[in-house]
Amino acid sequence: MRNYNTVEKKIAPKRKAQERISDFNPIYRELGDDEAIAQASRCLQCPIDVLRGLNSEFSFCRTGCPLNNKIPLWLRNTYEGNNIGAFEASNEMSPFPEILGRVCPKVGLCESSCVIEKSKFNAVSIGEVEVYLNEKAFDEGAKPDYGSKEGRKHKVAIIGSGPAGMSCATFLLRSGLHVEIFEKADRVGGLLTYGIPNFKLPKNTVQRRFDWMQEAGLKVHTNVEVGKDIKVKELEEKFERIFLAMGAPEGRSANMENEYANGVYHVMEILTKAQKKVFKQNFENSILRDKDVVVIGGGDSAMDALRTAIREGARSVQCVYRRDRQNMPGSQKEVDNAMEEGVEFIFNRQPKRVMVDKEMNVVGIEVLKTELEISKDSKRGSLKVLEDVRMQIPADIIILALGFNNKIFDFYQELGIKLGKFNDILVNEKLQTSNPKIYAGGDVVRGADLVVTAALDGRIAAASIVESLKEV
Numbered sequence: 001m002r003n004y005n006t007v008e009k010k011i012a013p014k015r016k017a018q019e020r021i022s023d024f025n026p027i028y029r030e031l032g033d034d035e036a037i038a039q040a041s042r043c044l045q046c047p048i049d050v051l052r053g054l055n056s057e058f059s060f061c062r063t064g065c066p067l068n069n070k071i072p073l074w075l076r077n078t079y080e081g082n083n084i085g086a087f088e089a090s091n092e093m094s095p096f097p098e099i100l101g102r103v104c105p106k107v108g109l110c111e112s113s114c115v116i117e118k119s120k121f122n123a124v125s126i127g128e129v130e131v132y133l134n135e136k137a138f139d140e141g142a143k144p145d146y147g148s149k150e151g152r153k154h155k156v157a158i159i160g161s162g163p164a165g166m167s168c169a170t171f172l173l174r175s176g177l178h179v180e181i182f183e184k185a186d187r188v189g190g191l192l193t194y195g196i197p198n199f200k201l202p203k204n205t206v207q208r209r210f211d212w213m214q215e216a217g218l219k220v221h222t223n224v225e226v227g228k229d230i231k232v233k234e235l236e237e238k239f240e241r242i243f244l245a246m247g248a249p250e251g252r253s254a255n256m257e258n259e260y261a262n263g264v265y266h267v268m269e270i271l272t273k274a275q276k277k278v279f280k281q282n283f284e285n286s287i288l289r290d291k292d293v294v295v296i297g298g299g300d301s302a303m304d305a306l307r308t309a310i311r312e313g314a315r316s317v318q319c320v321y322r323r324d325r326q327n328m329p330g331s332q333k334e335v336d337n338a339m340e341e342g343v344e345f346i347f348n349r350q351p352k353r354v355m356v357d358k359e360m361n362v363v364g365i366e367v368l369k370t371e372l373e374i375s376k377d378s379k380r381g382s383l384k385v386l387e388d389v390r391m392q393i394p395a396d397i398i399i400l401a402l403g404f405n406n407k408i409f410d411f412y413q414e415l416g417i418k419l420g421k422f423n424d425i426l427v428n429e430k431l432q433t434s435n436p437k438i439y440a441g442g443d444v445v446r447g448a449d450l451v452v453t454a455a456l457d458g459r460i461a462a463a464s465i466v467e468s469l470k471e472v
């Protein structure tokens, strides 16, 4: 090991842009055996556990990973060819490492905290090895541990099957509890299934985990919206604890004139429709085909919508963002991917109004120029809008990708749950709400965030629930 200065960092190779825009298949190819072992061999094997707690300024891969994954251990096992050891170590702290290795923005998390990243050599490709070692183990017949179907005790209901619900179910099952998930969509996975596109995360990775959990006794109720198809009081009577994991589903408005015109869509409508087509393998009748599409926003969901529009055969695809490239909120890697695939970016423009014809159909969008004013107080600078400098962009379809807010679910009142100022559920450090039998985590508590933080919340809540039921 410690080959960081003799073996170059390698990330999973991408398919050529021209090829990948003709389908929804993943754009990255997984590392092969030799490549993964070589990448794992770059790890320094820092004595993180020895140094933890000392008054040191150092950060390490494990401190950068919200799950505190045992990264050096599974890198060493991978390097030594101990695939099962690597698999077990990587599944210990993480509910679905092969999914997180694909979707985590490693920059800012584990890889930014890797000691080698601070030298002239680049961080170990942690996410890539994480995907490789798990897929390798699955190919060899390994299955994650979800405990035994028999003899399960206590009853816990989970509302929402996204990463927070899925993670909570994982750790509750491992502790021998009876778990049922209630999901309003027709499929499980939350935004892993109907948000993040298939070209970033193949959906069989999500379903495979649920299949294993169901084998171990998890009960899944899809097409059941809590509050509508089943009363929350009924769940309260039937279950000893409830974990709330409904996400942050309210798309933000652009507050512009004619925002409700025909041809203006919210990003989730577009992404959900696209994924349903991928499931059916039927790509006919796309509303985006041969259309001029403008996406408003600069985050990861905007990049997902842009790249989906390209794949659905739009005539032109443009991104309007109010700041510049350096100040985009999402991953730079995803912006690069979008550019390679043919998306045109219009920076420093803010939407003013949707242009419409007599029937209120979209014909374009008027945008205003913006300028960044750098001040001492704000690193990102404040935005100045130049009302006189207007630009009109012809468009048939406008997609709003401006982020998400929390929703106030009707049943909060029935449960006696207290909310914060952003309609986020208030919880203590155990993720217990103001109702002691109800726990909550993921976006419903944090606001729109990340898969890995939702996974962490699911793990914390599961441990708290198990602890609270010990005396019962």
Ligand SMILES: Cc1cc2nc3c(=O)[nH]c(=O)nc-3n(C[C@H](O)[C@H](O)[C@H](O)COP(=O)(O)OP(=O)(O)OC[C@H]3O[C@@H](n4cnc5c(N)ncnc54)[C@H](O)[C@@H]3O)c2cc1C
Pocket (backbone or CB within 6 Å): 103, 104, 105, 159, 160, 161, 162, 163, 164, 165, 182, 183, 184, 185, 188, 189, 190, 191, 192, 195, 196, 197, 200, 224, 225, 226, 227, 245, 246, 247, 248, 271, 300, 301, 304, 441, 442, 443, 444, 448, 449, 450, 451, 452, 454
């Ligand atoms: C387009 C897009 C792309 C993203 N890309 C990334 C990425 O690449 N990497 C990353 O880390 N993060 C990404 N994120 C963020 C990440 O997906 C979320 O932070 C994460 O999914 C939140 O998990 P969650 O379990 O809290 O909620 P969700 O994933 O939103 O799941 C909530 C679930 O609850 C269900 N539900 C809601 N109400 C009810 C009800 N009343 N009854 C029953 N079920 C209900 C919903 O149908 C849904 O399935 C992305 C988000 C979006 C929108």
Ligand code: SF4
Pocket (backbone or CB within 6 Å): 064, 065, 066, 067, 068, 069, 071, 094, 100, 101, 104, 106, 109, 110, 111, 126, 127, 130, 452
């Ligand atoms: S879960 Fe995410 S942050 Fe943690 S090791 Fe995996 S890729 Fe890195």
